[in-house]
Amino acid sequence: MALVELRDLTKRYQTEAEIISVLEDVDLNIEAGEYLSLMGPSGSGKSTLLNLMAGLDQPDSGTITIDGSEITSLGPNRLADWRANHIGFVFQFYNLLPVLTAFQNVELPLLLTNLSKDERRERVEVALNVVNLSDRMEHYPRQLSGGQEQRVGIARAIVSDPVMILADEPTGDLDAASAEEILTLLERLHSEFNKTVLMVTHDQHAAERAHRKMYLEKGVLHQ
Amino acid sequence: MKHARLVWKNLTRNKRRSILTVLSVGVALFLFAALQSVLTALDATSEVGSESRLITRNATGIVFPLPEAYTQRLRAVDGVEAVSWANWFGGTYIDSRNYFAQFAVDEETFFSMYPEIQIAPAQLDAFNGEKSGTIVGQGLMERFGWSLGQTIVLQGTIFPGDWEFVIRGVYEPDNPSFGDENMYFHYDYLFENSGESATPGWFIVRPSDPNLATEVAARIDGSFENSSDPTQTETEKAFQAGFVTMWGNVGFLVRAIGTAVFFAILLVAANTMMMSSRERINEVAVLKTLGFRDGLLSRLVVAESLAISVVGGVLGLAAASVMLANNEMLGSILPGYTVLPSTMLQGLAIAVVLGLISGFVPAREAARLSVVDALRRVA
Numbered sequence: 182m183a184l185v186e187l188r189d190l191t192k193r194y195q196t197e198a199e200i201i202s203v204l205e206d207v208d209l210n211i212e213a214g215e216y217l218s219l220m221g222p223s224g225s226g227k228s229t230l231l232n233l234m235a236g237l238d239q240p241d242s243g244t245i246t247i248d249g250s251e252i253t254s255l256g257p258n259r260l261a262d263w264r265a266n267h268i269g270f271v272f273q274f275y276n277l278l279p280v281l282t283a284f285q286n287v288e289l290p291l292l293l294t295n296l297s298k299d300e301r302r303e304r305v306e307v308a309l310n311v312v313n314l315s316d317r318m319e320h321y322p323r324q325l326s327g328g329q330e331q332r333v334g335i336a337r338a339i340v341s342d343p344v345m346i347l348a349d350e351p352t353g354d355l356d357a358a359s360a361e362e363i364l365t366l367l368e369r370l371h372s373e374f375n376k377t378v379l380m381v382t383h384d385q386h387a388a389e390r391a392h393r394k395m396y397l398e399k400g401v402l403h404q
Numbered sequence: 405m406k407h408a409r410l411v412w413k414n415l416t417r418n419k420r421r422s423i424l425t426v427l428s429v430g431v432a433l434f435l436f437a438a439l440q441s442v443l444t445a446l447d448a449t450s451e452v453g454s455e456s457r458l459i460t461r462n463a464t465g466i467v468f469p470l471p472e473a474y475t476q477r478l479r480a481v482d483g484v485e486a487v488s489w490a491n492w493f494g495g496t497y498i499d500s501r502n503y504f505a506q507f508a509v510d511e512e513t514f515f516s517m518y519p520e521i522q523i524a525p526a527q528l529d530a531f532n533g534e535k536s537g538t539i540v541g542q543g544l545m546e547r548f549g550w551s552l553g554q555t556i557v558l559q560g561t562i563f564p565g566d567w568e569f570v571i572r573g574v575y576e577p578d579n580p581s582f583g584d585e586n587m588y589f590h591y592d593y594l595f596e597n598s599g600e601s602a603t604p605g606w607f608i609v610r611p612s613d614p615n616l617a618t619e620v621a622a623r624i625d626g627s628f629e630n631s632s633d634p635t636q637t638e639t640e641k642a643f644q645a646g647f648v649t650m651w652g653n654v655g656f657l658v659r660a661i662g663t664a665v666f667f668a669i670l671l672v673a674a675n676t677m678m679m680s681s682r683e684r685i686n687e688v689a690v691l692k693t694l695g696f697r698d699g700l701l702s703r704l705v706v707a708e709s710l711a712i713s714v715v716g717g718v719l720g721l722a723a724a725s726v727m728l729a730n731n732e733m734l735g736s737i738l739p740g741y742t743v744l745p746s747t748m749l750q751g752l753a754i755a756v757v758l759g760l761i762s763g764f765v766p767a768r769e770a771a772r773l774s775v776v777d778a779l780r781r782v783a
Contacts, residue, residue: 229776237693237775258697265695272779276690280413290694292406337694 182249184344184377185211185234190243192229192400203229205400207243213344216371216378218391225397227381231347234379235268236260248344265293269338269376271348275330277322283309283333284318290341308336311374312366328359335366339376346370348380352387364390407700411707418680422712425676429716429758430723432669433751437724437743439658440750445741446654448581456614457517458621459643460607463636469603470633478607481627483620485612488513489604491594495558495567497548504544506558506587508594508602517608520582527552527573535593539573541584563598580742609637666754673762677709681766688770689778702767709763710756717755721748 190207193200203226211217221227232238233245236252245253248267255263277286287308291301309315312332322330331351338346348367352360364387370376371392382388396403415422460478462468469491478487493506511532515521523539531537540550550556550571558567569589577584594602611620621637628635638646681688688701725743728734734741 232776235693258699261692261695261697263695264693270693272690276686276779278413278687278690280417285409285413289691292410293695298406 183210184213184215184248185209186244186246187234188244188246190230190233190245191241192226192233192238193241202400204233204240204402207400207402209395209402209404211345211377211379213377214371214375215393216368216391217380217393217395218388219379219381219395219397220383220385220388221397223383226400227397228349230397230402231349231379231381234345235270235347236264262293265290265341267344269341269343269346271331271334271338271346271351273350273353275322275327275334275354277330277333277337279322282319282321283314283325283336286322286333287336287340289337294341304340305336308340309333311339311370312336326359327355328362331355331359331363332366335363335370339370339374343376345377345379348378350381350383352382352384360384360387407704407707411704411711414680414684414704414708415711421676421680425673425712426716426719428669428672429713429755430720432665433717433720433755434724435665435720436662436751436754437721437747438728439662440747441724441728441741441743443655443658444744444747445581454640456610456617457640458609458611458617458624458637459640460609460621460624460635460637461605461643463625463634466606468633469605470607470635472603474604474607474628474633474635477627478609478624481620481624483611483613483616483623484609486513486517486610488517488608489591489606490514490608491591491602491605492562493558493560493567493589493594494562495560497556497558502548504547504585504587505583506589508591509588510591514588514608517610520578521575521588522578523573523575531572534570534572535590535596536568536570537572538569538587538589539575540571540587542574542576543584544587545571545574547585563594563602565597567597608640666758670758670762673709673713673758674765676712677705677762677766678769680708681705681770685773685778688773689775692773692775693779698771702771705767705770706760706763709766710759713755713759713762714752717752717758721751721755724751 187207187209190204190209191202192204193202207230219227219230229238233240234247236255240253243253244251250263250267252260252263277283278289281289284305287305288301291304294301296304306315306318309318312335314329314332314336317325317329317333322333325333335351338348346367351367352363355363367378367380368390371378378391380387380391388394393404460470460474462470472489475487475489478484488510490510491508493508495506496502497504509515515523515528527539531539538556544550552571552574554571556569556571558569559565560567569587575584591602591604609620609624611617617639621639624637625635691701692698725748728741729743731741
């Protein structure tokens with residue numbers, strides 16, 4: 182059984198004038214340990230697909246099964262718990278909490294666990310070490326560069342050891358050098374830590390780094 | 405507890421705003437404590453009067469005196485055991501701001517009527533032996549730094565002229581609400597030095613059976629019904645309560661002000677919490693993405709508003725406790741004025757309610773926030 186199974190996934194948005202079909206009968210299987218990229222023009226439904234897979238949005242029809250759980254049937258609280266345990270989310274604009282240090286930002290997902298303070302510290306230090314930011318633990322986001330902020334964001338995504346990392350245009354707000362660092366880091370998560378990674382991107386170069394490329398256009402997924 | 409840091413970080417994110425909100429809640433609770441204590445003191449004042457003493461006054465009004473000759477007629481009323489009288493002097497000590505009550509009393513009968521006034525027998529004897537002698541409360545002695553044997557001069561307002569008194573006794577009340585800032589002196593001294601124009605302001609009557617006080621009061625008023633100065637007699641407790649109502653409907657006024665202040669501060673606090681919450685829509689969406697449940701996020705928001713409200717409340721109430729409790733100036737106007745522990749508890753309860761209500765709307769908004777919409781807005 183695949184790690185991720187999407188079946189007949191359909192999502193539409195109702196505007197005042199019309200109903201817009203964003204995803205149309207999407208089927209997709211992702212095996213554990215795969216590194217995929219998803220491309221497509223703006224408004225093609227890439228982020229919507231990512232949000233559905235993260236349990237942040239509900240489809241109009243179809244099912245999403247990840248690691249044996251059909252998340253489309255879960256209520257809000259169970260979905261939140263499932264997300265905390267299964268998904269690591271990397272945002273385009275990092276979305277770090279400005280009032281927290283790098284350490285405290287990475288620790289956030291662990292506040293939802295029963296880990297002790299020492300255990301949390303140990304895990305956060307490991308995650309920040311993976312992204313090579315051990316020396317920036319006590320820095321606030323405003324004291325970090327864009328690339329460093331995104332690395333903190335990735336450390337936050339992996340700290341709870343999720344089964345899957347969903348990255349929504351992780352290099353979209355970075356210069357070329359920082360983008361390269363992030364792509365290398367994602368690749369390392371896949372190759373060294375055997376993480377399943379799905380990256381949405383506009384960047385052809387970034388998409389080429391993935392081992393499997395997909396293209397979404399007008400709600401239809403081309404694999 | 406592990407989420408306390410998040411609450412603290414958000415509270416200190418905009419320190420100026422948080423401090424101002426805390427101060428506004430603090431001022432409101434200070435005001436509450438001050439106003440509530442007025443009500444408490446007024447209630448205590450109306451309770452201080454005795455049910456077993458009757459006050460007979462001119463039916464036209466308390467400011468109209470009664471003939472001294474009524475003394476004998478009162479003593480003759482069936483059921484009356486003892487009669488005394490007093491008059492309001494209304495003098496000024498140095499400055500009109502040094503307000504305190506002065507009563508001209510019949511020394512032979514007055515103090516036996518009032519066991520609440522605790523005075524050393526030797527001092528009472530010294531007072532009785534000197535026409536210009538006076539007995540003052542311990543509070544007055546401390547307030548003006550007086551000493552026994554000292555001569556003080558009051559400027560008469562109702563009875564003009566400079567009036568000299570020698571302090572011969574100091575009393576302490578057995579009940580704080582009775583007040584320890586009163587002054588008592590000889591009625592005869594007032595009578596003789598006023599050109600014999602003074603007459604009793606009111607009579608104090610002790611019925612032989614306190615259970616028959618109402619009947620005795622009716623008998624007294626009945627016996628003066630057709631005289632030139634009809635009387636109105638009631639228990640001292642009712643008289644005190646009526647005296648309190650002469651202030652106007654203070655209770656209503658105080659409660660109305662308190663309620664208005666409460667809602668004003670509630671709106672301020674709620675508005676602050678909503679502003680603070682709206683500024684963090686993106687962060688709430690991120691926390692939801694990380695797996696924070698709606699309920700937990702709501703509790704975090706409420707915890708913030710509770711912290712602001714309770715800290716402000718504690719500060720305001722503590723300030724009230726320090727500044728208002730045992731305040732000499734307030735105590736001289738309203739005997740027994742103090743901030744009671746029950747008032748502090750009520751204030752704390754109001755602070756908690758304020759925090760819960762002001763946090764409710766932003767907490768609900770946080771819980772209902774759509775992650776997808778919030779992140780799209782930011783993007």
